[in-house]
Structures are given as C-alpha cells and as structure tokens.
Amino acid sequence: MTTYSPLKKWNVGKGSRVAVVGLGGLGHIAVQFAHALGTDVTVIGHSESKKNEAAQFGADNYYVSSPEVFQKLAGQFDFILNTATVDIDVNAYLNLLRVDGKLVYVGLGAAHQEYSVFSLFAGEKIITASNVGGVPVTQEMLDFAGKHGIKPKIEIIDPSYVPTAYQRVINSDVHYRFVIDISKL
Template identity: 60%
Template sequence: MCNHHTHPTTRALSVPTAQASFVTTTIQRRELRADDIAIDIQYCGICHSDIHNAHDDFGRGVFPMVPGHEITGIVTAIGSEVTTFQIGDRVGVGCFVDSCGECVFCLKGEEQFCKKGVVVVFNATGYDGELTYGGYSQHIVVKEQFVLHIPDQLALDIASPLLCAGITTYSPLKHWGVKEGTKVAVLGMGGLGHLAVQFAYKMGAEVTVLSHSANKKDESYAFGADHYYLTTDPATFQELAGQFDLIINTVSANIDVDAFLSILNVDGALVNLGLPNQPDQYNVFSLFAGRRSISASNVGGIKETQEMLNFSAQHNIVPMIEVIDASQVDQAYQRVLDGDVRYRFVIDMSTLV
C-alpha cells in the first residue's frame, strides 16, 4: 500500500503526443483528501472516445495523456470522512470524477450536465488546476461521490465496459421510457450496440438490430434481438416505414438521417450516441411527417450509473469482452478502428510492467 503522506506514484500507459504509440510511464496521484478513495485498478475498458482523444480528433488533447474511463478495481485506502466504502470493496469509476455539487443538475444527480462543467476522468483540468489522468494505470484517487459499487454478481473485467458503454445506452432507454412493448431499433452492433440490445430486451422492448454487416445476426438474437435488418438493403427502409418508437444510433459515422427518420412512428425519436466528425444533415419534412425528434444522449449521472450496474447484475447483462495485455493497446486501437472487436477490449492492468 502507498504511503499516503507522500504523493503516490503509479505506472501508467501514456500517449506522449497525438497519434503516438503508447509508452509505459510513471504519474503522480494526489494525496488522499478526507472525501477521497484510493483504488488499485485491475481492469480498464477501451472506448472509441479514448481513441478520439489520443488521436486528438477533437482538437482538445493535452499531452502526454493517460486515457481510460471504464475503470474497475479494489479500494486500498479511504479518507477520514468516507462513509459508503471500505478497504477491499469492489468498485468502478466511469467518465467523470468531479462536479460543482451545487447546480440544479448536480442536485438531481445529472452531474454530466453540471453548470460549472463536469470534470472528466482524463484530459481535463480539475477544479484544483491539476490535469486528470485516466484508467490506463494501476492506481487512482477519486472523490467518494464519483465511485461506484460493483455488485458481486459482476466480474470486474466484464463490468468495465458498463461504466461507459453500459450507462451510455441505459440512460436514453430510461429517459425515453422504454417498457414492455416499446419498439426499439438499435443502429450498429458494436461495443454500445450489443449492450443497448440487452438492456432494451430486459426492459421488455421489441428489439430490432439495424446493421451494415450480415455476420452479427446470430449474436444479435443471442443478446435478445427479435429482428435483424441490413441497412445496406434499400428494401429495409420501405419495409420498416413508420415502425419504431425509438432508434438508438450507436454509429460514430454520418448516417442518412432522413432514411432513419422515415422508419420512426409518430412521436418517435432518433437518439444519437456516436459522435461523427462531420455535421449531419436532414430535411425538416422528415420530422414534420410525424412529430418526430432528433436528439442525443451523453452518458448518465452517478445515481443512474449505480442503478444500471444493479440492473445489469439482476438481469445478467453481460458485455462481451476480449481481455488484452497492456502491451497490446496499440493493436487494439487499430482493431477498433477496423471494426475488428467482439465487442469491447478490456486491459488487464496487472500486465503493466
């Protein structure tokens, strides 16, 4: 265990400059404050937004950078005022690690919309002026309020993707009121999509997968999908016209928005979870035809993330993962970009030497 009277150091995987390969380095974590929890990181999932940041696709990267926001591990020390966690607890840390705690959104548990600006777990400046470093490391110190309990039924490696991909798909399904009989389409069957299908199915929805590849059909059905259609077939859009209450778009490339709006029912919503690099275009008539809406959803608050973890444990929601060594992250990034992953990479942090 670290001596918490000095700044604890930890090994980490860092990108020295945009697009560079990962190197093993040492970073400092802060000393334990009264409301802090120290965590030994065991696993960290790889999210597409890690890659966007490491490649500086959004132009906001600060380097050297330590990505990672799907963190699971074990509590090794707690601050003097911590009441909800004990040493040895199985815990998770997701996309953010601080917020103002006082604005209307923080007070209702939607920290992701904090008025002062939520502090994300990596590539952000904290309220203390320090740069944040993420989960591709072996140790992290996080404010108690932003730490999550991992239910015993969930293995730590399998739970990792739930902390971003899980809450990112669970939150809009809840917000748009998915229940028994809701007709949900999931566009894209990747890291997000394969979880969206499972959540929607367990909420009682009739689930359709819309994919550009024919080879994920059997897996879609195994995850709980009722139907599978190819987006590359123009007949799909004629056949499904006006059918869906909700389309969850998990694709990070631009789509033909009008085509997808045409398969929404009256009051249906197209909700974007992926972040394409270019603006989307659509015709207002596509909305006008059925009081349809276009929206987007950005993860979820801490309270809802805990609810999602508990729901996953209760309903046996299982991310399909490929566990990799720390030395394989560069190859994993390339494979994500090539669409060659079923369905989420998770780094075993004990292999970081």
C-alpha cells in the first residue's frame, strides 16, 4: 500500500517516466506496481548488486547513483518515488524531474534533509511524502496486485532469528523482506 497509494494519487500510468530510488523492501514492490501501470521504470540504486533483480521485477533501466548518472538523467522523470531510508541529495534528485515532476518520500531516513528552494522553481516541482491509503484504496491495491501477480519477495524466519535479522537490515543484507513465522513462538 505504501508504494501503490502515491502512484495512484499522482496519476502515474502509461506514458509516465518513473524512477524508484532503492530496490529494497518497498522498492521492489514499487517497481512491480509502476511496471504494471504501464510506466517506463528506472531504478536508481547504490550498487550494481541488484541490477538483474530490478529487471526481473519489471525495471526498464537500472543506474548506480553518481554525479555522471545524475547529469545523464537530468530532466528525464515525471515521478520519483524515494523508497530508501538513507539520506539523499535532494537537489540532485529534483534535477532529474521534468516540469511539474514529483519527488515522493515513502522511505524515511532519520536525518534532516535539505534542499535549495531554487531546485523547485526551475520546473515547478513538488516534494511530498505518502504514508498509506484508506480501505477503498487498499482493496483496489489488493485487486490490482492479484490481477498482475505482484507480490513481495520474502524470507521466512524463526522468532529466534530476529536479532540476526535486525543486524542484516542494518547491514543492507536483506532480499527483500523478513516474515516471522509466529507458529514457532
């Protein structure tokens, strides 16, 4: 729901160029939804390690964030969904947007984010965030996911594994979501 709701709210669909920042627990679902909505989907990641998986989820392109990549992709996207929980260079991402482009946060980093207001003026860009939707949108999302075979990639763990799983989350060693098997409590 976290990734579906903003895509629907901002009318992202066929003909839209979408960038998903991060291919983790939220990002891999966002790519699937954006692809099923008919968009051209690009993933911007921090390493080459998930490039092949991004394509399997429906990404048309995959780039590792760098100054050269940001220069190459300037003005290319209608919508950027930030699923990462790390600090990003907001100005650099705003530069990737077309006129009236939206940068939407669903991944929440702990640090304060800064940007220049002038980064918004060049194309009347929008920075916003999305939390979740209500019951009707949730049902719509479930129906859409079912119709398009969208599902999370999970690793089922025992409750005793939780401390190790937590450390793996900190180490960015999760592909893509942990699910605790509560039958083993």
